[in-house]
Amino acid sequence: MRLDLTTLNLVLAIEQTRSITRGAEREHLALAAASKRISDLETRLGVQLFERRARGVEPTEACRALVRHIRSLHASLHALESEVVEFARGIKGHLRIAANAGAIAEALPPDLAAFSQAHPQIRISLEDQTSAEVQAAVAEGRADVGVFTTPLLDNRLQTWNYRHGRLSVLVPNRHALSDRSSVTFDDLLDHDLVGLHSGAAAQELMLQEAMARGRTLKARLQVRGFDAIAQLVEAGMGVAVLPDAPARRFAQVFDVQRLDLDEAWARRDYVLGVARQERLPTVVQRFVDALCPPPAK
Structure with a gap:
């Protein structure tokens, strides 16, 4: 028996629905045919994929491992299809980048613009995710390249040092701290x-630092996007810690003050990561070389 996409998609459907019957229905297979496919696959692999229960099935650890590979395969097939289709449109490559908000705000735009100008035949897509989500997306094949802040959480990635940044503080004008040029994290707490x-x-870093001090983080509001944070600070809803580059811009646009954050951990190290592999795709290698050129000999 060969591994085929129909059987692999069936495994994924059963794992998601926790039912062979519903999985078979989703993949438009007769129940008997679906059961035989799973049985044959288990025999081929020499492992049990599902534990039969009174109200369905439960995936085994072997099944969860297989599902991770199936999802990675789906991502690769999607990338393959997209890239081949784009060749027909005259586009010579597609680079999928995932990056955290700080990297997008502080570092990436000019580098992306320069790379795009140097390689107009390569289409770039960029998705904003948390650092943990970026690493998972790259490791699982849903993104070609990731830009995120340390620490490295997934050893399936190969990384390069990219840029450094800093965290700064925004406070409303006429706030108790607004007459200062710098503050400590204890001041903010x-x-x-x-x-x-x-x-x-x-x-997450601020939560950890507050816990280390035996303090509670008064996270009054949590939102998506630095613009929203700046507007809420201007409205007097609290103070904020955010990357220095957008903080400086907001201090010129909104009724807020930017302060230095006097903490060692305010320094941010951005890294570029790709999935470990013997040879990087040409498009990815070009991007890595452009953003993280090797030192001159």
């Missing part, structure tokens, strides 16, 4: 904080 959604690197 006495005030309501406007932050990014849970999972954002800066937000």
Whole structure:
């Protein structure tokens, strides 16, 4: 028996529905045919994929491992189809980039513009995700390249140092802290904080730092997007910690003050990551070389 997409899609459908019957229906297979496919696959692999229960099935650890590979295969097939179709349109490549909000705000735009100008035949798509989501997307094949802040959470990635940034503070004008040029994190913990959604690197870092100090983070509001944070700070809803580049821009546009954050962890290290492989696709290698050129000999 060969591994075929119909059987692999059936495994995925059963894992998601927790039912052989519903999985078979979703893949338009007769129940008997679906059961035989799963039985034959288990025999071929020498493992049990599903544990039969009174109200359905439960995937085994072997099944969960197989499902991860199936999802990665789907992503690769989608990329293959998209890239081949684009060749017919005269486009010579498609680069899928996932990056966290800080990297997009502080570092990526001019580099993306320069790369696009140098390689107009390569289409670029960019998705904003948290650092953890970026790493998972690259490791699982849903993105070709990721740009995120340390720490590295997935050893399936190969990384290069990309850029450095800093976190700064926004406070409303006429706030108790607005007459200062810099503040510590302890100073901020006495005030309501406007932050990014849970999972954002800066937000998680502040939670950890507050816990290390035995303090509680007064996260009054959590939103998506630095613009929304700046407007809420201007409205007096709290203070905020965000990357320095957008903080400086907002201080010129909104009725807010930018302050230095006097903490060692305010320095941010952005890295570029790709899935580990013997040879990178040409488009990906060009992008890596453009953003992280090897040192001159």
